[in-house]
Amino acid sequence: MQRTSFSGMACSIARTLDVMGEPWTPLILRDVWVGMTRFEQLQADLGISRKVLTERLNHLVEQGVLERRPYDQRPRYEYVLTAKGTELIDLLMVMKAWGDRHLAGEAGPPVLYRHHACGEIADVALRCDHCGEPMRAGDVDLLPGPGVAKTAT
Amino acid sequence: MQRTSFSGMACSIARTLDVMGEPWTPLILRDVWVGMTRFEQLQADLGISRKVLTERLNHLVEQGVLERRPYDQRPRYEYVLTAKGTELIDLLMVMKAWGDRHLAGEAGPPVLYRHHACGEIADVALRCDHCGEPMRAGDVDLLPGPGVAKTAT
DNA sequence: CGCCCAGGGTTCCCTTAAGGAACTCACCCT
DNA sequence: AGGGTGAGTTCCTTAAGGGAACCCTGGGCG
Numbered sequence: 001m002q003r004t005s006f007s008g009m010a011c012s013i014a015r016t017l018d019v020m021g022e023p024w025t026p027l028i029l030r031d032v033w034v035g036m037t038r039f040e041q042l043q044a045d046l047g048i049s050r051k052v053l054t055e056r057l058n059h060l061v062e063q064g065v066l067e068r069r070p071y072d073q074r075p076r077y078e079y080v081l082t083a084k085g086t087e088l089i090d091l092l093m094v095m096k097a098w099g100d101r102h103l104a105g106e107a108g109p110p111v112l113y114r115h116h117a118c119g120e121i122a123d124v125a126l127r128c129d130h131c132g133e134p135m136r137a138g139d140v141d142l143l144p145g146p147g148v149a150k151t152a153t
Numbered sequence: 154m155q156r157t158s159f160s161g162m163a164c165s166i167a168r169t170l171d172v173m174g175e176p177w178t179p180l181i182l183r184d185v186w187v188g189m190t191r192f193e194q195l196q197a198d199l200g201i202s203r204k205v206l207t208e209r210l211n212h213l214v215e216q217g218v219l220e221r222r223p224y225d226q227r228p229r230y231e232y233v234l235t236a237k238g239t240e241l242i243d244l245l246m247v248m249k250a251w252g253d254r255h256l257a258g259e260a261g262p263p264v265l266y267r268h269h270a271c272g273e274i275a276d277v278a279l280r281c282d283h284c285g286e287p288m289r290a291g292d293v294d295l296l297p298g299p300g301v302a303k304t305a306t
Numbered sequence: 307c308g309c310c311c312a313g314g315g316t317t318c319c320c321t322t323a324a325g326g327a328a329c330t331c332a333c334c335c336t
Numbered sequence: 337a338g339g340g341t342g343a344g345t346t347c348c349t350t351a352a353g354g355g356a357a358c359c360c361t362g363g364g365c366g
Contacts, residue, residue, distance in 0.1 A: 003176055003352075004323065006202070010251025010263040011351080013183050013245050019256070021176065023156055025303075030166055032293060039314050045159070054315060064255075081290075081366050084255055089290035090279050092166050094247050097232050099165025102217075102237055103172070108299035109321060110163040114294050118284035125282035131271035133278075137242035139269050141354045142187060146261035156353065176324080192343050207344060226331045229342055266313050305336075 012150035019063045019088075024048050025056050026092060029081075032066065033089050038076040060085070090124075097123040157159060163302035172216045172241075177201050178209050183233075185219065186242055190231040213238070243277075250276040 006014035022028060024046065029038070031042055043053055057079060060066040065085035067103070071078050093113070100109040100123065117121045128135040161169035166230070171181060177199065184195055196206050210232060213219040218238035224231050233244070246266070253262040253276065268275045282290040 001273070006180070011180075011183070012249045012257060012262060012264070013179060014252075015256040016248040016252040016254045017179055019190055021179070023174065026166060027159070027164075030164070034292060037284070040312085043211070043314095049356095050315070051317085054353095066187070072362090074313075075315095075360085076260045076362095077187075087251055087315090090251065093288075093293075095169040095281060096165045096245050098240055098243065098351060099167075099169040101240070103198050104165060104167040104300050109165060110298050110300040110302065111165070112296045112298040113288075113293040114162070114296055115172065115283060115286070115288055116294070117286040117288070118221050118281060120281075121296070122258045122281045122288065124279045124281035124288050125276045126246060127277035127280045127285075128268045128271060128273075128275045130268065130273045130275035131268060132285075133270040135246075135266075135268055135270070135275065135277050137239050137246070140246075140266040141269070143265045143267055145265040147257050147263040148359085149263065192325085194343085196343095202327095202343070203348085205324060208323095225333090225342090228331085228344095229333090257361075 010147060019065065019132075020060075020091070022056065022059070024052060025060065026095070028056055028060070029065070029085065029088060030092055032079055032081060032085075033092070036124070037080055039079075093124045094126075098105070162253070163300060171246075172218060173213075173244070175212070177205060177272070178213065181206070181209055181213070182238065182241060183245055185238075186235055186245070189234055207291055246277045247279075265288070283289065 005018060007018040020029065027046055028042060031045055035047055039053065043050055057066065060069050064082055064086060066079045067082050068077050068079055072119055112121045113123060114120065127133060127144060128136050158171060160171040173182065176180050180199055184198055189195055189198055192206065194202055208221060210219065214221050216287055218241060219232045220235050221232055223229060249264070265274045266276060267273065279288050280286065
């Protein structure tokens with residue numbers, strides 16, 4: 001199927017997709033986040049092909065999102081989120097919020113978050129990390145940053 | 154390549170991936186967001202195969218994320234974000250923030266956001282929509298919601 | 307002390323999706 | 337009538353996902 005790699009694009013969205021944009025990868029991260037950290041668990045829970053699971057896990061380890069570490073004398077390994085990987089969970093929380101709002105239907109959300117700070121059932125909201133006001137699609141202008149692609153002189 | 158559909162899973166992340174998890178889809182939405190709304194523009198900018206672009210656009214229209222509308226007497230169409238689609242941009246903003254932080258390297262971010270409310274260069278941060286405090290991977294407990302999968306009685 | 311088990315992968319074949327180029331179609335403009 | 341343009345469609349090739357079978361290593365156990 002020869003998929004095009006996005007990593008060459010001067011775009012942080014494309015680069016992020018290169019790390020976690022492949023099929024299954026977000027679901028693998030979700031499972032690891034909630035404590036399903038072993039190969040067999042992931043394979044059984046997701047119903048993913050073992051071959052593809054191996055590929056995805058290796059890729060995530062290479063990218064520094066997961067860490068593979070032994071949990072036994074025998075060759076047994078589990079995968080845990082690194083700091084970099086934990087920050088990626090932000091993305092899953094936003095996906096969950098959008099899916100709950102637009103795709104859950106009559107039944108309502110399958111999962112709820114209870115926020116430690118306030119103890120309430122809640123979802124994430126996007127705010128400006130500078131002023132704290134809401135910050136969404138219509139609230140920003142896009143400017144070229146230092147890393148814009150330079151066209152040859 | 155017979156990809157497994159995620160839509161049957163009782164998980165809002167999986168369902169969201171079913172809408173926008175295919176390769177190219179987030180980049181298409183990014184382009185539409187910044188004003189590249191026509192077939193030829195998208196194809197030229199992304200270098201995507203025309204066939205795949207057609208499939209993705211049709212899917213996004215079916216899902217109510219984009220609207221296809223004529224802009225000429227001739228059969229000419231542009232694609233614009235619906236309200237549902239505009240909310241999906243949240244995801245792209247979070248991807249951009251993560252990519253900037255972890256993948257931009259020396260060069261720095263290719264693109265910057267200026268927040269209308271404060272006029273500053275900023276990125277999104279995740280906050281609780283109930284109490285406004287930060288809300289990230291470690292700040293929540295997961296509880297079963299009303300839409301959990303019921304196993305047969 | 308030899309056998310079996312379990313976790314964690316590999317290998318192999320089959321099917322299908324992505325790439326890519328060529329072709330089509332409808333309408334406008336000379 | 338002929339050409340141009342945007343928006344797709346068609347067709348072929350290649351590679352990625354699905355799925356099942358196989359392998360390897362180190363206990364545990366009769």
